[in-house]
Amino acid sequence: MAHILRPIGMMQTSTLAIEFSRLTRRRVFILSGLLGALVLSLWLDILAGPSGLSAGQVIDGLINPQSLELRYKIILWDVRLPDALIAIVVGAALGLSGIETQTVLDNPLASPFTLGVSSAAVLGASVAIVLLPSVPFVPPAFILPVLALLGALSSSCLILIVVRLSGGARETVILFGIALVFLCNAIASGFHLIADADALQQVVFWTIGNLTKAGWLEVTIVTCCFLAIFPFSIKHVWLLTLLRGGEAHARSTGVDVSRLRTWVIIRSSILAAFAVCFVGTIGFIGLVGPHIARLLLGEDHRMLVPGAVLCSALILSIASGLSKTLIPGVIIPVGILTAVVGVPLFLFLLIQRRGRSS
């Protein structure tokens, strides 16, 4: 038993340090690869479109916008760039929201969808389209996103109240989120019943998820929201990793799990609210992006949080590019393609991981 009872600190060399740093380097390499893939995807997304803008023209136009003809300048700076960038920031926001929600609720199915944020945004959008197509002194383009945002933020407030009342009990939060989904869907369905054909088509189109309505203002708002919240997520990466060891372990170390859960749910739901209000409910990204990152990078949240952000942004960016190129002359709503892109990739990684484990 002597070797087992050797006092701590007697080891001369640390092979663990070598192996652990090798693992960390491999994961940093994967993260770098994801970042590279995202930059490439952004570039291809900007190039995609029917107007015949060449790569050289795009580079010139990005460096010196005045060098382009006016119509090309408008296409590049007012259509393609905002569309391509909103795909990345919305994907990043939903990915961050998804990974944090999954971790603090210890539930692989958790996402902005399961907290009811997306459904509440649909309800707000339905109210805007069906009941308030025009409001005096308010530009029509603002009514829908503002009401969708109000709907989503209202659901965030309700979730916060439930979190406080339940002391942060995760089962209660999940069950309330699911109940909220059903409630919002039921009320929205009521509005759909009284909607005319045009309004109903608009609601369906918005619900599927679409990036083409976004401009620089929307890109700026979602980016600012993401940048305001991301540092808090990074600050909590150790605590979130520790929490993956189980709630009992986290509590035993003195971590106030209920408080951590409350803060994370507040910021995740706000982030998801801002992400979906402009582009519709592209909720699948917030579920599958974090899972793909987990399969690639493991559970260490130093890697997993940025990985989930990059994976989700990448999927939405690829879907955005495909939405403009799959059928020439037609823009397919991106919400349809996120699942088409994400599910095969997810299944591939899942089967590959299972095969390796067995």
Next chain:
Amino acid sequence: MRLSVKNLSAFYGKKQILHDITFPDVDGGMVVGLLGPNASGKSTLMKCLSGEKKSKGNIIFDDDNLQEVGSKKWHEKVATMPQTPPAPTALTPTELMWSTARALALPYSDKELSRKIESIFNDLGLSDFQLDALHTLSGGKRQLIGLALAFIRDPELLLLDEPTSALDLRWRMIVLELVKNKVQQDGRVSIAALHDLDLAARYCDLLVLMKNGKVIASGPSEEVLIPENLARVYHVETEIDLSKPGYPRIDVVGAI
């Protein structure tokens, strides 16, 4: 270093779980065994001692009263190994140890931390599994990782809630031997909730026998582990052999 627990009471809602718990003061270098049947209040007492559950009464350790010092200061001295082992996720033991150390801002450089983790894993026979996912490990291995997580903090008061429940006979002895050695070397205090009376008698310096949230008996093993107490608490008939050196041997004759 001394632990003093006097007149401790705890409630879940309006239901009182612990009733006026008092046991002899525990000096540095001692291991205390908490004994009792299921639902006797051992885990609740552990949670009160760790500061996880609020209680009434006095818990004083090293001149700090839990009711007066903040939770943060208390957790600098106290580490708990909970009854539940770390969750079977894709996290590796090393990542969990590392994140725990960094989340709690333990003052180790990366080099020192990796040496310390490696040394603890070596002590607990976990070296071959340090980079395996937790979900691939057995319950017993994860229980040992739970103990490693308590060790990484170098606590002055080490609380162990059924630390050997998922371990085989050899590792039960190794773990308690390790705890006893650590406690004796550094003059620390450990309290372990145990179901195994023989192990408790063998490794603990002081026993506290509980039933229905009350202390039935406390003191050295030869005073606590007597047939009358065991019959009252466990409803079993026992014979105690005090003739062999070291600690009393308990022979359970049958249920009453």
